[in-house]
Amino acid sequence: MQGGGMAAEKAWSPAPENTLASLKHALHMFDGIEFDIRITADEQLILHHDRTVSVPPTSLEGRPAWLEEWTHDDLVDLGFLSFEAFLDDTAVQRLWRDEGRMGCVEIKRPHPKATTGGGFFGRKQHVKHIAKAMQLAEKALDERDIPPENTVFYAFHRGMPASARLSETQRPWAALIPYIPPYGNRTTQRLQVLPHFITTSFKRLVKQHRSQGSSMLPCAVEYFQSSTKHLPLGRHVGLEGAALNRLTRARRGMPTYVWPTKPWMEHDLLRAGMSGLTDHADPALRWLPSGHARWHQPGLRPLLDSEWNHLKTATQVDHLDLLTRLENDTPTWAEADASRRRALVTEMCKRWQWRMDVDDLLARYDGATPPASAPRLIGHRGSGKTSRPVLNPQST
Numbered sequence: 001m002q003g004g005g006m007a008a009e010k011a012w013s014p015a016p017e018n019t020l021a022s023l024k025h026a027l028h029m030f031d032g033i034e035f036d037i038r039i040t041a042d043e044q045l046i047l048h049h050d051r052t053v054s055v056p057p058t059s060l061e062g063r064p065a066w067l068e069e070w071t072h073d074d075l076v077d078l079g080f081l082s083f084e085a086f087l088d089d090t091a092v093q094r095l096w097r098d099e100g101r102m103g104c105v106e107i108k109r110p111h112p113k114a115t116t117g118g119g120f121f122g123r124k125q126h127v128k129h130i131a132k133a134m135q136l137a138e139k140a141l142d143e144r145d146i147p148p149e150n151t152v153f154y155a156f157h158r159g160m161p162a163s164a165r166l167s168e169t170q171r172p173w174a175a176l177i178p179y180i181p182p183y184g185n186r187t188t189q190r191l192q193v194l195p196h197f198i199t200t201s202f203k204r205l206v207k208q209h210r211s212q213g214s215s216m217l218p219c220a221v222e223y224f225q226s227s228t229k230h231l232p233l234g235r236h237v238g239l240e241g242a243a244l245n246r247l248t249r250a251r252r253g254m255p256t257y258v259w260p261t262k263p264w265m266e267h268d269l270l271r272a273g274m275s276g277l278t279d280h281a282d283p284a285l286r287w288l289p290s291g292h293a294r295w296h297q298p299g300l301r302p303l304l305d306s307e308w309n310h311l312k313t314a315t316q317v318d319h320l321d322l323l324t325r326l327e328n329d330t331p332t333w334a335e336a337d338a339s340r341r342r343a344l345v346t347e348m349c350k351r352w353q354w355r356m357d358v359d360d361l362l363a364r365y366d367g368a369t370p371p372a373s374a375p376r377l378i379g380h381r382g383s384g385k386t387s388r389p390v391l392n393p394q395s396t
Contacts, residue, residue, distance in 0.1 A: 012282045016390045017381035018047040020081050020089060026281050026379025027095045031299035031370075032102025032150075033379045034259075034277050037083055037133060039116065044072035045083035045136050049381060051111045051182060053078070054390035066114035079391045083137065087144050097146050100300055100334060100368035102376055104257065104277070107133045107155040109182040117182075127159040127166060134167035141171070148172065149369050154218055156180045161212045172215035172372075177208060197222065201234030203250045216255040216372070219274075224258065224265060239268040247272060253354030253373045260380055267292035271308065273352035275299070275376040279384035286323055293319040299376035301332050302344050305351070334368035348374060 015021035018035050026033045036049040046067070053060060053067050055078055064070055076082055086092060095101045107130055110117040118125025134153050141151060152172040157163065160175035178196035180189050200208070202223050209217050222228040229236045237247035251273070261269055261276030267290050269276050286294045293314040295303065303311065307326065314322045331340065345361050348354060354361075354373055365371045 012284060014281055014383035014386055017384065017386045018049060018081060018390070019079075019382065020086060022382030022384075022386075023081075023086065023379075024089070024091055024382075026382045027092065027101055029281055029283065029296055030278070030379045031275075031297050031376035032096075032104065033382055034104035034106060035381055036106045036108050037137060038067055038108045038110070039129065039133050039136065040067075040072040040075060041069050041115070042071045043132070043136070045133065045140070046072060046075050047081045047083060047086060048075070048390075049108065050388075050390075051108075051114075053080075054388055056389050056392055056394065059393055066111050066117070068110040068114045068116050078393050083140055087140055087146070093144060093146075096150060097144065098368065100332075100370060101150060102299070102378060103146070103151045104378060105137055105151060105153050106176075107137075107153060107157070109155065109157060111183055113183075120183075123159060126157065127162045130155055130157050130160065130163035131166035134163060134169045134171075134173070138167070138169050138171060147369060149365075149372065152216055154216075156182070160214075164213070174209060174214035174216050174218055175212060176218050177205060178220070198231050199233055201232045202237040202247065203234060204232075206250050206252075206254060209254070216257060217251070219256055219258045221258055221260060221262065221265075224269070225262075239265060239272050244272055248353050251352070253349075253352060253356060255373045257376075257378065260385070264289040266290070266294070266377075270295070270298050270375045270377070273348070273373070273375055275378060277378045277380040279380050281379055281383035287316055287319050291316075293323050295323075296377060297332075299333070299370045299374050301327070301330055302370060302374060303330065304340075304343060305347050332368075333365075333370040338362075345371065 015025065023033050023035060035047050037045045038048050040046050048067055051066060053070060072082060096103055109126060109129060112118065112120045116129060118129065148171045152174060153169065154174045154176050156176045156179055158179050160173065164173045178193045178200065180193055206217060223237060224239060229238065235246055237243050237250065256274040257277060258269055258274055259277035261278050263280055266276055267288055288294050293311055295311060307330065311326060341362055345358050349356065349358055361371050
């Protein structure tokens with residue numbers, strides 16, 4: 001039971017994924033958002049996850065099979081959100097640019113059979129396509145002064161280092177590992193990924209990202225679920241005890257984003273120093289299945305260890321009152337004075353074994369953006385993954 005959160009959850013439903021309403025809700029509620037971009041036939045960016053246009057089949061009759069073969073305006077006419085329109089929203093600009101929100105931009109590769117897909121073995125074209133998306137996105141972000149430290153580009157793409165070099169991006173980037181190909185269904189994709197997952201321990205995953213030059217570590221939730229965490233060869237990691245110690249030693253402060261984070265593990269994952277991509281953006285969900293009060297902004301409104309300990313004293317009966325008091329009494333990173341910032345960073349460095357100097361971190365993150373390695377809660381595709389089709393133009 002989750003108390004009042006469960007009762008309210010039936011009444012609240014998220015806006016369709018990757019839409020402006022979904023993204024703005026999550027930007028206000030969490031430390032940031034994750035969303036997907038694709039390149040249209042006329043080389044513009046659209047927010048869309050799937051390879052095919054996610055509308056009812058009747059809206060697709062006589063139209064191209066793959067999204068990348070549609071024009072920007074045709075997709076916007078169906079109700080999908082263009083990257084430029086998203087960035088031009090004044091609330092988005094204020095929250096992302098001025099108030100330190102994080103934007104995780106997942107670049108999607110087209111199906112190999114799409115006009116710009118490059119075929120199944122066209123690695124050079126795959127590299128160029130992702131690089132082009134990075135260039136288009138970076139130009140739009142630069143024009144609106146979105147800080148580089150508030151963004152990261154990533155993709156399921158083996159050639160991500162090559163694409164980053166080709167694009168000459170000045171923003172953080174990372175590959176999504178294990179690599180999931182842009183074809184097949186969920187079952188066949190998981191079967192293709194399984195051998196790589198089994199042979200890639202968490203420690204090895206960290207080494208792969210460091211060797212590639214990744215600025216952060218995207219990590220599948222399977223490394224922490226009891227049903228799958230023992231599958232990779234080598235010693236497993238976890239969110240408590242010796243397994244947590246192995247996790248902390250392996251990461252050494254590398255920013256780690258876990259997708260998709262489950263409510264039952266959310267508290268422990270944040271206290272392990274990692275960020276979570278969540279599909280659960282119901283404002284009424286303030287009591288987690290793990291028996292903890294839910295703190296929505298661990299990055300933007302970070303807590304000292306003593307405050308986390310105070311939060312742990314909450315019960316299902318009084319958690320809302322305690323959360324309200326703590327939110328009213330706790331400054332954001334932007335509002336915190338020098339003494340509090342130093343105390344926060346000192347505790348983070350010690351607890352999570354960051355190999356960074358406290359003074360250097362304080363000098364680098366002297367504005368509204370918290371340190372890159374600080375744990376965050378990120379809205380997955382905005383306010384969470386939603387059902388298919390994502391949009392139904394005929395119903396509007």
